[in-house]
Amino acid sequence: MVNDQAQMYTLEGFAAGVLMLITAYLVLGTTTVYTPGDVHIADMQLEQLGSDALAMMDTPNTEPDIYGNEESALKTFIEDDKGDDFRDFFLNNITRKTGSTSTVVNDIQFNASVYYRKLTPAANESEIGSYHFSSSTDDTRSSLVSREPAVRVTRFVTIDGSPLNHPEPEVDSRTQVVLLEVLLWRG
Amino acid sequence: MNDRGMLSVDFLAGFTIFLLALIMVINMVPGIMIGLESQNIDYDAVAYRTAVILVEDPGWPSNPPWELEDEYHKDEIARLGLAVSDNTPNVLSRSKIERFFPNSTGSKFFTDEEYGQKVIFADLPYAPYAYNIALKIQGDPDDYELGSDVPERSYGYIRRLVKVKEPHSASVNCNNSIYHENDTALNDTEITNTYFTIVLNYTELYDKSIGDEYRMDMRTEPMEVTIHNFDSNLNSTDVSEVFLDKIRFYKEGVSGEIPFGYDEFDNETYEYKVGGIPRTLDHNSSILNTSEIYLKLNPPLPFAYETDTVLMVNMSLRYYYKPNLNKTMDYLDGCVGGTKDGTIYYNYADPTGVMNLPSLTDGVLEVAIW
Numbered sequence: 291m292v293n294d295q296a297q298m299y300t301l302e303g304f305a306a307g308v309l310m311l312i313t314a315y316l317v318l319g320t321t322t323v324y325t326p327g328d329v330h331i332a333d334m335q336l337e338q339l340g341s342d343a344l345a346m347m348d349t350p351n352t353e354p355d356i357y358g359n360e361e362s363a364l365k366t367f368i369e370d371d372k373g374d375d376f377r378d379f380f381l382n383n384i385t386r387k388t389g390s391t392s393t394v395v396n397d398i399q400f401n402a403s404v405y406y407r408k409l410t411p412a413a414n415e416s417e418i419g420s421y422h423f424s425s426s427t428d429d430t431r432s433s434l435v436s437r438e439p440a441v442r443v444t445r446f447v448t449i450d451g452s453p454l455n456h457p458e459p460e461v462d463s464r465t466q467v468v469l470l471e472v473l474l475w476r477g
Numbered sequence: 478m479n480d481r482g483m484l485s486v487d488f489l490a491g492f493t494i495f496l497l498a499l500i501m502v503i504n505m506v507p508g509i510m511i512g513l514e515s516q517n518i519d520y521d522a523v524a525y526r527t528a529v530i531l532v533e534d535p536g537w538p539s540n541p542p543w544e545l546e547d548e549y550h551k552d553e554i555a556r557l558g559l560a561v562s563d564n565t566p567n568v569l570s571r572s573k574i575e576r577f578f579p580n581s582t583g584s585k586f587f588t589d590e591e592y593g594q595k596v597i598f599a600d601l602p603y604a605p606y607a608y609n610i611a612l613k614i615q616g617d618p619d620d621y622e623l624g625s626d627v628p629e630r631s632y633g634y635i636r637r638l639v640k641v642k643e644p645h646s647a648s649v650n651c652n653n654s655i656y657h658e659n660d661t662a663l664n665d666t667e668i669t670n671t672y673f674t675i676v677l678n679y680t681e682l683y684d685k686s687i688g689d690e691y692r693m694d695m696r697t698e699p700m701e702v703t704i705h706n707f708d709s710n711l712n713s714t715d716v717s718e719v720f721l722d723k724i725r726f727y728k729e730g731v732s733g734e735i736p737f738g739y740d741e742f743d744n745e746t747y748e749y750k751v752g753g754i755p756r757t758l759d760h761n762s763s764i765l766n767t768s769e770i771y772l773k774l775n776p777p778l779p780f781a782y783e784t785d786t787v788l789m790v791n792m793s794l795r796y797y798y799k800p801n802l803n804k805t806m807d808y809l810d811g812c813v814g815g816t817k818d819g820t821i822y823y824n825y826a827d828p829t830g831v832m833n834l835p836s837l838t839d840g841v842l843e844v845a846i847w
Contacts, residue, residue: 301482301484304484304489308493308496311497312496312500315497315500315601316500319504322767324499334521334525335521335634335635335636338525338635338636338637339636339637339638342567342639343638345566345567345638346638346639346640346839348565349567349568349640349690349837349840350837351640351837352691352834352835352836352837353687353688353691353825353834353835355686355687356691356834358826383839384638386613386638386839386841387613387636387843388611388612388613388620388842388843389613389620389622390609390611390622390623390626390627390843390845398759428624433633447777464514467727471770
């Protein structure tokens with residue numbers, strides 16, 4: 291015989307409680323982060339390519355101490371402010387391929403800047419200055435805009451004095467290390 | 478109060494636990510399915526890993542390097558890397574490249590299975606990968622290529638920019654007067670005790686201030702010397718015969734020649750050609766009409782692991798002249814410390830201007846995995 295002992299008086303309340311629990315569990319359990327699965331791989335490939343290109347441009351073909359005149363191409367480009375030569379050399383390098391693959395997308399755009407330490411920064415200014423060095427198209431503003439996400443590769447380059455078009459007091463004339471930053475994207 | 482709309486607590490508690498358990502199980506189902514997802518990401522990772530091993534690693538064993546292992550000791554090779562050393566990522570060694578890729582006739586030193594185990598690191602036999610590894614070196618007529626043709630469908634891919642360290646060599650032109658000596662003892666008809674010496678000072682060669690990518694390392698790289706225009710510098714009206722008796726190795730400070738298989742025909746340790754014909758180092762050749770003498774010593778060179786050794790390679794020459802009072806007895810002299818001192822110093826300073834020092838050539842390596 292059913293009596294009042296150990297009974298639930300409001301079944302609705304209990305059912306509602308269970309329902310809320312289930313809902314909360316489902317909502318928490320099904321949170322989705324929307325990331326296209328392989329975007330990071332394309333990024334990784336481009337980043338690797340860019341950093342390889344900078345490293346190879348910074349490696350002279352013969353021992354510099356023996357030959358004296360043979361220096362890293364990267365160093366020469368920055369010292370002489372040869373942004374156009376850098377563009378030709380860099381694009382030529384990163385688009386090189388073997389004959390084995392024919393389907394690779396090889397249209398790569400870039401924008402490069404040089405970061406340096408200011409000689410006499412104003413009191414409330416940053417110590418680090420930068421200037422635009424080179425880009426894949428002539429118009430520096432349009433080349434900054436890209437639809438594809440860009441990756442960033444950098445390399446520290448030792449130069450022997452101020453770059454040609456950025457003399458003191460802009461850039462120190464002593465031997466120094468500047469940071470070359472290249473933004474790369476498939477265009 | 479009546480009995481309607483009532484539920485036993487036991488039933489409710491049981492039902493709740495059941496429901497929670499059911500939800501948990503349903504939630505786990507996608508996790509079980511993860512292993513069945515598309516393998517695209519995996520292929521890119523394998524391609525990346527393969528390229529890193531090839532481009533940034535010298536392979537194992539590294540000292541002596543794996544490319545010196547012969548057919549019978551292939552099993553000792555654990556990893557196939559192409560880099561010159563740990564310190565030179567992206568700078569590849571030409572001798573490793575030639576060992577790794579099939580040669581021009583398509584024959585390979587390694588089997589497909591060995592490539593899978595030592596560079597692709599496939600989970601054999603469960604997950605064999607198909608692959609294509611290609612290397613293009615600027616100036617080379619053909620690409621190096623290994624594996625199957627790249628398919629039209631999707632595959633894992635990576636491209637690495639590299640430089641290739643080209644081998645060093647010495648090229649001696651006999652017409653250069655620094656190698657010549659004149660004798661004024663006009664009654665003599667022979668010079669039997671002259672020789673050409675190649676000096677390899679390992680202390681100079683292993684100079685630590687020179688990076689691995691530019692260093693001449695006799696432990697891993699061959700020494701190559703070519704002597705050109707030998708016959709054209711001879712005064713044919715006066716010389717009746719010239720012999721290259723033998724080639725011998727000496728170590729500075731040690732008397733007598735180094736024990737070596739001079740009389741063995743052994744392409745593994747040396748290549749010696751007189752006028753294009755392969756000879757042993759013991760062969761007594763008449764070189765009156767010979768233009769080119771070629772000597773290549775394959776690594777490791779004698780005593781290459783003793784960094785303070787000075788190795789001397791001596792080519793003994795014998796000249797005979799016609800019995801003519803007005804002749805000039807002109808002969809090659811490369812004796813160390815001789816008056817002309819036409820010794821070939823195989824080093825970076827290169828006092829006689831004969832060296833082609835190691836240089837780097839641009840290249841690109843592509844790895845496709847599917």
